[in-house]
Amino acid sequence: MEIPLEDLASLSNIERRALLFARWLNASPIQRVSHWLNTTIHRRWVQLFTGRRVHLVGMDKMAAMRPDRGVLLASNHRSFFDQIVIATYLYKHVDTWPRFYFPVRSEFFYDSPLGFFLNVALTSCTMFPPIFRPRDKRGVTRAGLNFLAQELQSPATLCGIHPEGTRGKGPDPYELLPAEPGFGRVVLQALPIVVPVFIGGLSNDIAREVRQNFGARDPVIILFGDPVDLSDFDDEDPRLLRNQVKVGRRVLQDVAQLAEQEKQVRQELQSESAAPPD
Amino acid sequence: MENQEVFDKVVGILKPFAKNEEALGGISLETSLMKDLEVNSARLVDIVLEIEDTFDIEVSDDDADQVNTVGDAVKLIVAATT
Numbered sequence: 001m002e003i004p005l006e007d008l009a010s011l012s013n014i015e016r017r018a019l020l021f022a023r024w025l026n027a028s029p030i031q032r033v034s035h036w037l038n039t040t041i042h043r044r045w046v047q048l049f050t051g052r053r054v055h056l057v058g059m060d061k062m063a064a065m066r067p068d069r070g071v072l073l074a075s076n077h078r079s080f081f082d083q084i085v086i087a088t089y090l091y092k093h094v095d096t097w098p099r100f101y102f103p104v105r106s107e108f109f110y111d112s113p114l115g116f117f118l119n120v121a122l123t124s125c126t127m128f129p130p131i132f133r134p135r136d137k138r139g140v141t142r143a144g145l146n147f148l149a150q151e152l153q154s155p156a157t158l159c160g161i162h163p164e165g166t167r168g169k170g171p172d173p174y175e176l177l178p179a180e181p182g183f184g185r186v187v188l189q190a191l192p193i194v195v196p197v198f199i200g201g202l203s204n205d206i207a208r209e210v211r212q213n214f215g216a217r218d219p220v221i222i223l224f225g226d227p228v229d230l231s232d233f234d235d236e237d238p239r240l241l242r243n244q245v246k247v248g249r250r251v252l253q254d255v256a257q258l259a260e261q262e263k264q265v266r267q268e269l270q271s272e273s274a275a276p277p278d
Numbered sequence: 279m280e281n282q283e284v285f286d287k288v289v290g291i292l293k294p295f296a297k298n299e300e301a302l303g304g305i306s307l308e309t310s311l312m313k314d315l316e317v318n319s320a321r322l323v324d325i326v327l328e329i330e331d332t333f334d335i336e337v338s339d340d341d342a343d344q345v346n347t348v349g350d351a352v353k354l355i356v357a358a359t360t
């Protein structure tokens with residue numbers, strides 16, 4: 001990831017150190033150790049606290065995938081834990097990809113010692129690259145998006161992004177926000193295989209989530225859809241805002257379809273659990 | 279197209295997005311979209327798309343990033359239409 005010096009200078013001391021460390025970790029041979037930690041150790045903690053509630057749809061398609069280029073998972077975003085839970089079950093069921101990236105907003109994970117410690121300790125810095133919101137730090141964000149687009153040329157890369165860019169906070173958990181242009185830019189630059197994902201059932205309360213796993217078990221449903229047909233966009237200019245917005249809308253249409261499917265799956269699971277035993 | 283004409287059209291586009299109506303009353307080329315008009319950052323994309331439709335131009339994300347004030351928007355449009 002190439003970052004111009006003047007852009008690096010726009011970051012605070014801790015942001016700069018955290019970014020450079022995460023960049024080094026992802027590029028060094030230690031990344032293999034990090035990958036092993038994620039796929040064999042870290043995922044088990046999340047499984048322990050979610051395993052009794054998680055219901056997967058379409059994971060078999062992910063496991064059967066033999067991609068000729070990078071894969072981008074485009075999922076809705078409602079809970080802080082969406083991406084980490086999706087990653088956990090990918091790590092459990094799929095061993096196709098040796099490199100994972102889950103870009104994250106810089107707030108907390110790159111601007112506080114505790115946040116960065118958690119990024120290292122729980123994800124081995126796969127929450128990379130950081131997305132900086134302030135306009136004066138956009139150069140670094142752009143460098144990060146270019147890096148992702150480059151990495152997604154390789155079939156060894158899987159990247160999980162929330163096209164909406166921020167969590168949906170409205171009353172309807174199935175409502176999606178508009179996609180951020182940066183998402184469209186990465187897709188248009190890299191032309192990866194884009195897999196829509198919908199995850200439902202998680203809150204932001206970690207204690208509730210643990211209780212749910214051992215108690216009432218409101219299901220967490222993760223649906224992986226078929227790759228989005230983006231062939232219409234093959235020759236479109238990635239720099240144009242309008243194209244970026246169009247791609248985002250197209251991908252979110254498929255995520256919205258999965259949201260409808262999730263409602264049906266949830267209803268079926270609830271009917272099953274309410275039915276008297278044979 | 280004259281700068282004043284572009285300015286007037288830009289103000290028309292900004293009106294529904296501006297939260298600070300008082301600042302809208304005294305709008306000038308120096309008025310900041312986010313600080314003065316209190317436009318939500320997420321809506322800046324919609325403003326640029328409206329500008330594209332109104333003036334029949336295409337805007338790159340790099341150019342859109344440079345738009346901080348009304349004057350920046352006017353400059354962008356004038357450069358793209360001349």
